[in-house]
Amino acid sequence: MKLPITILTITLAFLAWAHGGEQVFKQPSEFIKQSFGGKIPETSVISLSGDIKSRAKNIMAHNYRESRVRYWKQGSRSVWILEEIGKTEPITTGFLVENGRIKSVEILIYRESHGWEVNKPFFTKQFSSASLKEGDQISADIKNIAGATLSVRAVTKLARLALYLDSQV
Amino acid sequence: MKSKISSTIAAALCIAAVQTASAHTFRERLAEGGRLSAEDIDAAFATPQNLAWYDRFTFGSYGEAHFNTGDVADKFDIHRIVLFTAYEFTDKLIFVSEVELEHLYSNDPGTDLVWELEQAYFELDLGNDYHLQAGAFLVPVGITNEIHEPTTFYGVERNAIETEILPSTWTEFGFLLRKNYDNGLQWDFAVHRGLDVDARNVNLSGPDLRNGRQKTEGFDDLGSAATARVRYTGINGLELAASIQYQDDITTGGADNNAVLTTAHFIYTNGGFGLRGLAANWHIGGDTSVGGVTQAGREIDDQFGGYIEPSYKWSFNNGMAVGVFARAMHWRNEDAPDGQTNYQAGFNFWPTENIVVKADWEHEDRANGRSNRDNYNFGVGYAF
Structure with a gap:
Protein backbone atom coordinates (compact mmCIF):
# COMPACT_ATOMS: atom_id res chain seq x y z
CA MET A 1 0.00 0.00 0.00
CA LYS A 2 2.94 2.32 0.57
CA LEU A 3 3.54 2.94 -3.13
CA PRO A 4 0.08 4.14 -4.19
CA ILE A 5 -0.02 6.51 -1.21
CA THR A 6 3.40 7.92 -2.09
CA ILE A 7 2.37 8.43 -5.71
CA LEU A 8 -0.91 10.05 -4.70
CA THR A 9 0.85 12.44 -2.32
CA ILE A 10 3.40 13.46 -4.92
CA THR A 11 0.69 13.84 -7.54
CA LEU A 12 -1.26 16.18 -5.32
CA ALA A 13 1.90 18.16 -4.65
CA PHE A 14 2.44 18.47 -8.42
CA LEU A 15 -1.11 19.65 -8.93
CA ALA A 16 -0.69 22.27 -6.27
CA TRP A 17 2.62 23.44 -7.66
CA ALA A 18 2.02 23.31 -11.40
CA HIS A 19 1.06 26.58 -12.98
CA GLY A 20 0.22 28.00 -16.40
CA GLY A 21 2.44 29.19 -19.26
CA GLU A 22 3.33 27.22 -22.38
CA GLN A 23 6.61 26.40 -24.06
CA VAL A 24 6.78 29.42 -26.31
CA PHE A 25 10.13 29.54 -28.07
CA LYS A 26 9.24 32.62 -30.04
CA GLN A 27 6.07 34.66 -30.25
CA PRO A 28 4.46 34.42 -33.71
CA SER A 29 4.59 38.22 -34.02
CA GLU A 30 8.35 38.13 -33.38
CA PHE A 31 8.83 35.59 -36.16
CA ILE A 32 6.88 37.80 -38.56
CA LYS A 33 8.85 40.89 -37.53
CA GLN A 34 12.23 39.22 -37.97
CA SER A 35 11.15 38.03 -41.42
CA PHE A 36 10.21 41.53 -42.59
CA GLY A 37 12.87 43.75 -41.09
CA GLY A 38 11.06 44.52 -37.82
CA LYS A 39 7.61 45.34 -39.21
CA ILE A 40 4.42 43.33 -39.43
CA PRO A 41 2.81 43.62 -42.88
CA GLU A 42 -0.94 43.57 -43.24
CA THR A 43 -2.45 40.17 -42.51
CA SER A 44 -3.77 38.42 -45.63
CA VAL A 45 -6.05 35.43 -45.71
CA ILE A 46 -6.40 32.57 -48.18
CA SER A 47 -9.58 30.49 -48.20
CA LEU A 48 -9.15 26.76 -48.46
CA SER A 49 -11.84 25.86 -50.96
CA GLY A 50 -12.15 23.97 -54.22
CA ASP A 51 -8.83 22.74 -55.64
CA ILE A 52 -6.82 24.45 -52.94
CA LYS A 53 -8.79 22.63 -50.26
CA SER A 54 -8.34 19.24 -51.89
CA ARG A 55 -4.59 19.75 -52.52
CA ALA A 56 -4.17 20.89 -48.89
CA LYS A 57 -6.10 17.84 -47.76
CA ASN A 58 -3.84 15.57 -49.82
CA ILE A 59 -0.78 17.11 -48.22
CA MET A 60 -2.09 16.91 -44.66
CA ALA A 61 -3.90 13.57 -45.13
CA HIS A 62 -6.95 15.30 -43.63
CA ASN A 63 -8.64 18.67 -43.90
CA TYR A 64 -6.50 21.48 -42.52
CA ARG A 65 -7.76 22.58 -39.12
CA GLU A 66 -8.99 25.94 -40.42
CA SER A 67 -10.77 26.88 -43.62
CA ARG A 68 -9.17 30.34 -43.77
CA VAL A 69 -5.42 30.56 -43.35
CA ARG A 70 -3.68 33.83 -42.62
CA TYR A 71 -0.31 34.82 -44.03
CA TRP A 72 1.93 37.83 -44.27
CA LYS A 73 3.48 38.81 -47.59
CA GLN A 74 5.83 41.48 -48.83
CA GLY A 75 7.50 41.27 -52.25
CA SER A 76 8.68 37.74 -52.91
CA ARG A 77 8.56 36.78 -49.22
CA SER A 78 5.67 35.22 -47.36
CA VAL A 79 5.31 34.03 -43.78
CA TRP A 80 3.01 31.19 -42.79
CA ILE A 81 2.23 30.21 -39.23
CA LEU A 82 0.64 26.80 -39.36
CA GLU A 83 -0.39 24.17 -36.85
CA GLU A 84 -0.57 20.40 -36.88
CA ILE A 85 -0.93 17.86 -34.10
CA GLY A 86 2.11 15.66 -33.53
CA LYS A 87 0.89 13.01 -31.14
CA THR A 88 -1.51 14.88 -28.90
CA GLU A 89 -1.01 18.62 -29.22
CA PRO A 90 -0.73 21.19 -32.02
CA ILE A 91 2.77 22.27 -32.98
CA THR A 92 2.77 25.95 -33.98
CA THR A 93 5.41 26.43 -36.67
CA GLY A 94 6.58 29.50 -38.55
CA PHE A 95 7.74 29.27 -42.18
CA LEU A 96 9.43 32.02 -44.17
CA VAL A 97 9.17 31.32 -47.89
CA GLU A 98 11.02 33.29 -50.53
CA ASN A 99 10.78 32.69 -54.29
CA GLY A 100 9.16 29.32 -53.72
CA ARG A 101 11.87 28.07 -51.35
CA ILE A 102 11.92 27.80 -47.59
CA LYS A 103 14.23 30.35 -46.10
CA SER A 104 13.68 29.48 -42.47
CA VAL A 105 11.59 27.25 -40.21
CA GLU A 106 11.11 27.74 -36.49
CA ILE A 107 8.99 25.89 -33.98
CA LEU A 108 7.25 28.74 -32.20
CA ILE A 109 5.05 26.94 -29.66
CA TYR A 110 5.57 23.31 -28.67
CA ARG A 111 3.07 21.52 -26.47
CA GLU A 112 3.96 17.83 -26.86
CA SER A 113 5.70 15.82 -24.15
CA HIS A 114 7.66 13.80 -26.74
CA GLY A 115 9.43 14.61 -29.98
CA TRP A 116 11.30 17.58 -28.52
CA GLU A 117 14.05 17.18 -31.15
CA VAL A 118 12.00 19.00 -33.81
CA ASN A 119 12.39 22.22 -31.79
CA LYS A 120 16.11 22.24 -32.32
CA PRO A 121 18.08 23.89 -35.14
CA PHE A 122 19.78 20.59 -36.09
CA PHE A 123 16.35 19.42 -37.24
CA THR A 124 14.81 22.62 -38.67
CA LYS A 125 17.90 23.54 -40.74
CA GLN A 126 17.17 20.51 -42.97
CA PHE A 127 14.33 22.52 -44.54
CA SER A 128 16.57 25.34 -45.68
CA SER A 129 16.14 26.04 -49.44
CA ALA A 130 13.62 23.22 -49.81
CA SER A 131 10.99 23.63 -52.52
CA LEU A 132 7.96 21.71 -53.65
CA LYS A 133 8.53 18.94 -56.16
CA GLU A 134 6.22 16.60 -58.05
CA GLY A 135 3.29 15.26 -56.06
CA ASP A 136 3.53 18.16 -53.57
CA GLN A 137 6.48 16.45 -51.94
CA ILE A 138 9.33 18.38 -50.37
CA SER A 139 12.63 18.47 -52.26
CA ALA A 140 14.80 18.09 -49.13
CA ASP A 141 15.52 14.70 -47.55
CA ILE A 142 14.03 15.21 -44.09
CA LYS A 143 15.43 12.49 -41.89
CA ASN A 144 13.24 10.80 -39.36
CA ILE A 145 14.07 10.83 -35.66
CA ALA A 146 13.11 7.63 -33.86
CA GLY A 147 10.82 8.55 -31.01
CA ALA A 148 9.83 11.81 -32.69
CA THR A 149 8.30 10.29 -35.83
CA LEU A 150 4.92 11.95 -35.40
CA SER A 151 6.40 15.40 -34.75
CA VAL A 152 8.78 15.06 -37.72
CA ARG A 153 5.86 14.01 -39.90
CA ALA A 154 3.71 16.92 -38.69
CA VAL A 155 6.36 19.59 -39.33
CA THR A 156 7.22 18.12 -42.75
CA LYS A 157 3.56 18.20 -43.79
CA LEU A 158 3.30 21.82 -42.66
CA ALA A 159 6.39 22.73 -44.71
CA ARG A 160 4.78 21.18 -47.80
CA LEU A 161 1.55 23.06 -47.07
CA ALA A 162 3.39 26.38 -46.61
CA LEU A 163 5.17 25.92 -49.96
CA TYR A 164 1.97 24.95 -51.71
CA LEU A 165 -0.04 27.86 -50.27
CA ASP A 166 2.79 30.24 -51.14
CA SER A 167 2.51 29.12 -54.75
CA GLN A 168 -1.18 30.09 -54.69
CA VAL A 169 -0.84 33.71 -53.52
CA MET B 1 -32.52 14.95 -7.64
CA ALA B 52 -13.02 23.46 -22.21
CA TRP B 53 -12.54 20.22 -20.28
CA TYR B 54 -13.21 18.08 -23.36
CA ASP B 55 -10.49 19.93 -25.30
CA ARG B 56 -7.99 18.80 -22.69
CA PHE B 57 -8.46 15.11 -23.54
CA THR B 58 -6.54 13.26 -26.24
CA PHE B 59 -7.30 9.72 -27.34
CA GLY B 60 -5.32 7.33 -29.49
CA SER B 61 -4.99 3.64 -30.15
CA TYR B 62 -2.80 1.03 -31.76
CA GLY B 63 -3.17 -2.67 -32.26
CA GLU B 64 -2.04 -5.69 -34.20
CA ALA B 65 -3.25 -9.15 -35.21
CA HIS B 66 -0.88 -11.99 -36.13
CA PHE B 67 -0.94 -15.35 -37.83
CA ASN B 68 2.03 -17.69 -37.24
CA THR B 69 2.59 -20.89 -39.19
CA GLY B 70 5.40 -23.19 -40.40
CA ASP B 71 7.26 -25.38 -37.88
CA VAL B 72 5.24 -23.89 -35.04
CA ALA B 73 1.58 -24.71 -34.46
CA ASP B 74 -0.71 -22.51 -36.55
CA LYS B 75 -1.82 -19.65 -34.39
CA PHE B 76 -4.11 -16.71 -34.99
CA ASP B 77 -4.01 -14.05 -32.35
CA ILE B 78 -5.50 -10.57 -32.01
CA HIS B 79 -2.34 -9.83 -30.15
CA ARG B 80 -3.06 -6.45 -28.69
CA ILE B 81 -5.31 -3.44 -28.75
CA VAL B 82 -3.99 -0.48 -26.80
CA LEU B 83 -6.00 2.58 -25.83
CA PHE B 84 -4.13 5.80 -25.15
CA THR B 85 -5.53 8.72 -23.16
CA ALA B 86 -3.91 11.97 -22.14
CA TYR B 87 -5.36 14.81 -20.12
CA GLU B 88 -3.84 18.27 -19.90
CA PHE B 89 -4.37 19.65 -16.39
CA THR B 90 -2.35 22.76 -17.14
CA ASP B 91 0.14 23.71 -19.83
CA LYS B 92 2.84 22.17 -17.68
CA LEU B 93 1.16 19.14 -16.20
CA ILE B 94 -0.27 16.24 -18.18
CA PHE B 95 -1.45 12.77 -17.35
CA VAL B 96 -0.73 9.97 -19.82
CA SER B 97 -2.16 6.47 -19.69
CA GLU B 98 -2.19 3.39 -21.90
CA VAL B 99 -4.33 0.38 -21.24
CA GLU B 100 -3.70 -2.81 -23.16
CA LEU B 101 -6.01 -5.64 -24.06
CA GLU B 102 -3.90 -8.63 -25.12
CA HIS B 103 -5.02 -11.78 -26.93
CA LEU B 104 -8.58 -10.59 -27.44
CA TYR B 105 -9.05 -13.68 -29.56
CA SER B 106 -6.64 -16.58 -30.06
CA ASN B 107 -7.12 -20.11 -31.35
CA ASP B 108 -4.44 -21.24 -28.88
CA PRO B 109 -6.22 -22.51 -25.74
CA GLY B 110 -3.10 -21.71 -23.70
CA THR B 111 -3.25 -18.01 -24.57
CA ASP B 112 -5.39 -16.11 -22.12
CA LEU B 113 -6.99 -12.71 -22.40
CA VAL B 114 -4.91 -10.15 -20.54
CA TRP B 115 -6.04 -6.66 -19.54
CA GLU B 116 -3.21 -4.57 -18.20
CA LEU B 117 -1.92 -1.09 -17.57
CA GLU B 118 1.00 -0.22 -19.82
CA GLN B 119 1.57 3.36 -18.69
CA ALA B 120 -0.03 5.76 -16.23
CA TYR B 121 2.09 8.71 -15.24
CA PHE B 122 2.03 12.41 -14.59
CA GLU B 123 4.54 14.49 -16.50
CA LEU B 124 5.56 17.87 -15.26
CA ASP B 125 7.42 20.38 -17.43
CA LEU B 126 9.95 21.87 -15.02
CA GLY B 127 11.21 24.41 -17.54
CA ASN B 128 14.68 24.62 -19.09
CA ASP B 129 13.98 21.36 -20.95
CA TYR B 130 13.67 19.36 -17.72
CA HIS B 131 10.71 16.97 -17.44
CA LEU B 132 9.69 14.83 -14.50
CA GLN B 133 7.51 11.73 -14.78
CA ALA B 134 5.89 10.05 -11.80
CA GLY B 135 3.85 6.87 -11.88
CA ALA B 136 4.01 3.80 -14.11
CA PHE B 137 6.28 4.51 -17.09
CA LEU B 138 8.22 2.57 -19.69
CA VAL B 139 11.80 1.84 -18.63
CA PRO B 140 14.19 3.85 -20.88
CA VAL B 141 16.10 0.94 -22.41
CA GLY B 142 16.48 -0.15 -26.04
CA ILE B 143 14.42 0.82 -29.07
CA THR B 144 11.20 -1.16 -28.77
CA ASN B 145 10.31 -0.67 -25.13
CA GLU B 146 9.22 2.93 -25.55
CA ILE B 147 8.28 2.95 -29.24
CA HIS B 148 6.42 -0.15 -30.30
CA GLU B 149 3.46 0.91 -32.41
CA PRO B 150 3.28 -1.75 -35.15
CA THR B 151 3.64 0.87 -37.88
CA THR B 152 7.11 1.81 -36.58
CA PHE B 153 9.00 -1.48 -36.85
CA TYR B 154 9.68 -4.30 -39.28
CA GLY B 155 8.67 -7.87 -38.58
CA VAL B 156 5.32 -9.22 -37.47
CA GLU B 157 6.44 -10.06 -33.94
CA ARG B 158 8.71 -7.78 -31.92
CA ASN B 159 12.35 -8.87 -32.21
CA ALA B 160 13.52 -11.62 -29.87
CA ILE B 161 16.31 -9.60 -28.23
CA GLU B 162 13.87 -6.92 -27.07
CA THR B 163 11.54 -9.62 -25.87
CA GLU B 164 13.89 -12.12 -24.18
CA ILE B 165 16.77 -9.92 -22.98
CA LEU B 166 15.06 -6.53 -22.74
CA PRO B 167 11.62 -7.68 -21.61
CA SER B 168 9.46 -5.28 -23.62
CA THR B 169 6.95 -3.99 -22.82
CA TRP B 170 8.56 -3.23 -19.49
CA THR B 171 6.63 -0.91 -17.20
CA GLU B 172 7.88 0.12 -13.76
CA PHE B 173 6.61 2.39 -11.02
CA GLY B 174 8.78 5.27 -9.89
CA PHE B 175 10.16 8.62 -10.96
CA LEU B 176 11.99 9.66 -14.08
CA LEU B 177 13.81 12.92 -14.75
CA ARG B 178 14.68 13.86 -18.35
CA LYS B 179 16.78 16.71 -19.72
CA ASN B 180 17.08 17.71 -23.37
CA TYR B 181 19.81 19.90 -24.85
CA ASP B 182 19.84 22.03 -28.00
CA ASN B 183 22.61 19.92 -29.53
CA GLY B 184 20.39 16.82 -29.60
CA LEU B 185 21.66 15.24 -26.39
CA GLN B 186 19.20 13.86 -23.86
CA TRP B 187 19.66 12.09 -20.57
CA ASP B 188 17.18 10.24 -18.39
CA PHE B 189 17.56 9.08 -14.83
CA ALA B 190 14.92 6.94 -13.19
CA VAL B 191 14.50 5.38 -9.77
CA HIS B 192 11.94 2.63 -9.87
CA ARG B 193 10.72 -0.78 -8.81
CA GLY B 194 12.74 -3.66 -10.29
CA LEU B 195 12.13 -7.19 -11.52
CA ASP B 196 10.96 -9.85 -9.11
CA VAL B 197 12.38 -13.20 -10.14
CA ASP B 198 11.56 -16.00 -7.75
CA ALA B 199 11.56 -19.81 -7.77
CA ARG B 200 8.46 -19.98 -9.94
CA ASN B 201 10.23 -18.38 -12.84
CA VAL B 202 13.65 -20.00 -12.76
CA ASN B 203 13.88 -22.12 -15.92
CA LEU B 204 16.38 -24.78 -17.04
CA SER B 205 19.49 -23.02 -15.88
CA GLY B 206 18.68 -19.59 -14.63
CA PRO B 207 16.13 -16.90 -13.98
CA ASP B 208 13.46 -16.06 -16.55
CA LEU B 209 13.80 -12.30 -16.45
CA ARG B 210 10.79 -11.71 -18.68
CA ASN B 211 8.54 -13.44 -16.19
CA GLY B 212 10.05 -11.33 -13.43
CA ARG B 213 8.10 -8.28 -14.55
CA GLN B 214 5.76 -7.43 -11.72
CA LYS B 215 3.46 -5.39 -13.97
CA THR B 216 0.68 -3.98 -11.81
CA GLU B 217 0.44 -7.02 -9.58
CA GLY B 218 3.35 -6.47 -7.23
CA PHE B 219 4.64 -3.43 -5.43
CA ASP B 220 7.74 -4.93 -3.87
CA ASP B 221 10.75 -2.75 -3.37
CA LEU B 222 10.00 0.59 -4.90
CA GLY B 223 13.35 2.26 -5.39
CA SER B 224 15.24 -1.01 -5.64
CA ALA B 225 16.41 -0.20 -9.17
CA ALA B 226 17.83 2.77 -11.03
CA THR B 227 18.26 3.32 -14.76
CA ALA B 228 20.32 5.97 -16.54
CA ARG B 229 20.24 6.59 -20.26
CA VAL B 230 22.10 8.91 -22.61
CA ARG B 231 20.63 9.47 -26.06
CA TYR B 232 21.98 11.56 -28.94
CA THR B 233 20.01 12.58 -32.03
CA GLY B 234 21.97 15.70 -33.00
CA ILE B 235 23.06 14.34 -36.39
CA ASN B 236 20.05 14.05 -38.69
CA GLY B 237 19.29 10.44 -39.51
CA LEU B 238 21.34 9.04 -36.62
CA GLU B 239 20.32 8.02 -33.11
CA LEU B 240 22.81 6.71 -30.56
CA ALA B 241 21.76 5.60 -27.08
CA ALA B 242 23.11 3.66 -24.14
CA SER B 243 21.49 2.68 -20.84
CA ILE B 244 22.67 1.13 -17.62
CA GLN B 245 20.47 -0.26 -14.88
CA TYR B 246 21.31 -1.51 -11.43
CA GLN B 247 18.97 -3.64 -9.36
CA ASP B 248 19.59 -4.27 -5.76
CA ASP B 249 18.11 -7.76 -5.77
CA ILE B 250 16.09 -9.16 -8.64
CA THR B 251 14.51 -11.74 -6.33
CA THR B 252 13.33 -8.98 -3.99
CA GLY B 253 14.21 -11.46 -1.26
CA GLY B 254 17.07 -11.87 1.17
CA ALA B 255 19.62 -13.36 -1.22
CA ASP B 256 22.30 -11.26 -2.82
CA ASN B 257 21.04 -11.33 -6.41
CA ASN B 258 22.00 -7.93 -7.61
CA ALA B 259 21.81 -7.38 -11.35
CA VAL B 260 23.33 -4.96 -13.84
CA LEU B 261 21.83 -4.39 -17.27
CA THR B 262 23.80 -2.58 -19.95
CA THR B 263 22.46 -1.87 -23.40
CA ALA B 264 23.30 0.30 -26.40
CA HIS B 265 21.79 0.82 -29.82
CA PHE B 266 22.01 2.88 -32.97
CA ILE B 267 19.52 3.77 -35.70
CA TYR B 268 20.71 5.20 -39.00
CA THR B 269 18.49 6.32 -41.88
CA ASN B 270 19.45 7.92 -45.16
CA GLY B 271 16.69 8.29 -47.72
CA GLY B 272 14.98 4.90 -47.87
CA PHE B 273 17.94 3.05 -46.38
CA GLY B 274 17.85 2.13 -42.72
CA LEU B 275 20.21 0.27 -40.43
CA ARG B 276 19.72 -0.43 -36.76
CA GLY B 277 21.57 -2.53 -34.24
CA LEU B 278 21.28 -3.24 -30.53
CA ALA B 279 23.22 -5.14 -27.88
CA ALA B 280 22.16 -5.88 -24.30
CA ASN B 281 23.70 -7.76 -21.40
CA TRP B 282 22.54 -8.76 -17.93
CA HIS B 283 25.00 -9.72 -15.23
CA ILE B 284 23.22 -11.38 -12.32
CA GLY B 285 24.98 -11.91 -9.02
CA GLY B 286 24.60 -14.80 -6.56
CA ASP B 287 24.31 -18.48 -7.53
CA THR B 288 22.28 -21.29 -5.99
CA SER B 289 25.07 -22.27 -3.65
CA VAL B 290 24.54 -19.04 -1.78
CA GLY B 291 20.77 -18.93 -2.14
CA GLY B 292 20.68 -17.17 -5.46
CA VAL B 293 18.70 -17.83 -8.60
CA THR B 294 21.52 -18.64 -11.00
CA GLN B 295 23.07 -22.09 -11.32
CA ALA B 296 26.62 -22.56 -10.11
CA GLY B 297 28.94 -23.69 -12.89
CA ARG B 298 26.58 -22.89 -15.79
CA GLU B 299 27.76 -19.32 -16.00
CA ILE B 300 24.27 -18.31 -17.04
CA ASP B 301 24.52 -15.38 -14.70
CA ASP B 302 25.26 -13.48 -17.90
CA GLN B 303 22.30 -13.24 -20.26
CA PHE B 304 22.96 -11.30 -23.43
CA GLY B 305 21.87 -10.72 -26.99
CA GLY B 306 22.14 -8.46 -30.00
CA TYR B 307 20.77 -7.88 -33.46
CA ILE B 308 21.47 -6.03 -36.66
CA GLU B 309 18.76 -5.01 -39.12
CA PRO B 310 19.23 -3.40 -42.55
CA SER B 311 16.12 -2.22 -44.39
CA TYR B 312 14.99 -0.23 -47.40
CA LYS B 313 11.73 1.69 -47.74
CA TRP B 314 10.13 3.12 -50.88
CA SER B 315 7.61 5.94 -50.28
CA PHE B 316 5.16 6.93 -52.99
CA ASN B 317 3.43 10.24 -53.69
CA ASN B 318 0.00 8.76 -52.94
CA GLY B 319 1.03 8.16 -49.33
CA MET B 320 1.69 4.44 -49.70
CA ALA B 321 5.03 2.89 -48.81
CA VAL B 322 6.67 -0.50 -48.94
CA GLY B 323 9.81 -1.66 -47.16
CA VAL B 324 11.94 -4.78 -46.97
CA PHE B 325 14.20 -5.86 -44.14
CA ALA B 326 16.54 -8.57 -42.95
CA ARG B 327 17.57 -9.23 -39.37
CA ALA B 328 20.14 -11.43 -37.65
CA MET B 329 19.82 -12.04 -33.91
CA HIS B 330 21.84 -13.98 -31.40
CA TRP B 331 21.17 -14.35 -27.70
CA ARG B 332 21.77 -16.52 -24.69
CA ASN B 333 19.43 -16.74 -21.75
CA GLU B 334 17.93 -19.25 -19.35
CA ASP B 335 15.83 -20.74 -22.13
CA ALA B 336 18.74 -20.97 -24.57
CA PRO B 337 21.77 -21.49 -22.31
CA ASP B 338 23.94 -22.58 -25.24
CA GLY B 339 22.81 -19.69 -27.39
CA GLN B 340 20.33 -19.27 -30.22
CA THR B 341 20.64 -17.53 -33.58
CA ASN B 342 17.65 -16.38 -35.63
CA TYR B 343 17.59 -14.99 -39.16
CA GLN B 344 14.61 -13.09 -40.42
CA ALA B 345 13.50 -11.38 -43.65
CA GLY B 346 10.25 -9.87 -44.81
CA PHE B 347 8.36 -6.80 -45.87
CA ASN B 348 6.01 -4.11 -44.58
CA PHE B 349 3.38 -2.44 -46.71
CA TRP B 350 1.82 0.80 -45.52
CA PRO B 351 -1.37 1.60 -47.50
CA THR B 352 -1.54 4.77 -45.39
CA GLU B 353 0.88 6.01 -42.75
CA ASN B 354 -1.36 4.65 -39.98
CA ILE B 355 -1.87 1.09 -41.22
CA VAL B 356 0.67 -1.63 -41.93
CA VAL B 357 0.48 -5.11 -43.43
CA LYS B 358 3.46 -7.35 -42.69
CA ALA B 359 4.87 -10.73 -43.69
CA ASP B 360 8.14 -12.39 -42.73
CA TRP B 361 10.08 -15.62 -42.62
CA GLU B 362 12.12 -16.53 -39.57
CA HIS B 363 14.71 -19.30 -39.27
CA GLU B 364 15.48 -20.41 -35.73
CA ASP B 365 18.89 -22.04 -35.34
CA ARG B 366 18.43 -23.62 -31.93
CA ALA B 367 21.14 -25.24 -29.84
CA ASN B 368 20.95 -27.69 -26.94
CA GLY B 369 19.51 -30.60 -28.96
CA ARG B 370 16.41 -28.75 -30.10
CA SER B 371 15.53 -28.92 -33.79
CA ASN B 372 15.78 -25.86 -35.99
CA ARG B 373 12.54 -24.26 -37.13
CA ASP B 374 11.30 -22.17 -40.06
CA ASN B 375 8.31 -20.02 -39.26
CA TYR B 376 6.16 -17.76 -41.39
CA ASN B 377 4.39 -14.80 -39.86
CA PHE B 378 1.68 -12.54 -41.22
CA GLY B 379 0.25 -9.51 -39.51
CA VAL B 380 -1.72 -6.33 -39.75
CA GLY B 381 -1.42 -3.32 -37.47
CA TYR B 382 -2.67 0.22 -37.00
CA ALA B 383 -1.80 3.27 -34.94
CA PHE B 384 -3.50 6.66 -34.64
Missing part, protein backbone atom coordinates in the same frame (compact mmCIF):
# COMPACT_ATOMS: atom_id res chain seq x y z
CA LYS B 2 -32.84 14.27 -11.36
CA SER B 3 -33.60 17.91 -12.15
CA LYS B 4 -30.66 19.01 -9.98
CA ILE B 5 -28.32 16.83 -12.04
CA SER B 6 -29.85 18.12 -15.29
CA SER B 7 -29.40 21.75 -14.17
CA THR B 8 -25.78 21.08 -13.24
CA ILE B 9 -25.08 19.48 -16.62
CA ALA B 10 -26.84 22.32 -18.44
CA ALA B 11 -24.82 24.91 -16.49
CA ALA B 12 -21.57 23.05 -17.24
CA LEU B 13 -22.40 22.95 -20.95
CA CYS B 14 -23.18 26.69 -20.95
CA ILE B 15 -19.88 27.47 -19.26
CA ALA B 16 -18.03 25.21 -21.75
CA ALA B 17 -19.79 26.94 -24.66
CA VAL B 18 -18.85 30.41 -23.36
CA GLN B 19 -15.26 29.27 -22.79
CA THR B 20 -15.02 27.86 -26.32
CA ALA B 21 -16.53 31.00 -27.80
CA SER B 22 -14.07 33.29 -26.03
CA ALA B 23 -11.19 31.00 -27.00
CA HIS B 24 -12.02 31.46 -30.66
CA THR B 25 -12.47 35.22 -30.67
CA PHE B 26 -8.87 36.09 -31.56
CA ARG B 27 -8.75 33.38 -34.24
CA GLU B 28 -11.88 34.74 -35.87
CA ARG B 29 -10.46 38.25 -35.90
CA LEU B 30 -7.21 36.95 -37.36
CA ALA B 31 -9.01 34.99 -40.06
CA GLU B 32 -10.58 38.25 -41.24
CA GLY B 33 -7.13 39.63 -42.05
CA GLY B 34 -6.20 43.30 -42.24
CA ARG B 35 -3.91 45.32 -39.99
CA LEU B 36 -3.51 43.40 -36.74
CA SER B 37 -1.40 44.11 -33.70
CA ALA B 38 1.37 41.83 -32.47
CA GLU B 39 -0.76 41.12 -29.36
CA ASP B 40 -3.72 39.98 -31.46
CA ILE B 41 -1.54 37.70 -33.57
CA ASP B 42 0.14 36.14 -30.53
CA ALA B 43 -3.18 35.67 -28.73
CA ALA B 44 -4.57 33.84 -31.76
CA PHE B 45 -1.89 31.16 -31.50
CA ALA B 46 -1.66 30.89 -27.73
CA THR B 47 -3.35 27.98 -26.04
CA PRO B 48 -6.42 29.46 -24.38
CA GLN B 49 -6.07 29.24 -20.61
CA ASN B 50 -9.78 28.55 -20.34
CA LEU B 51 -9.81 25.42 -22.51
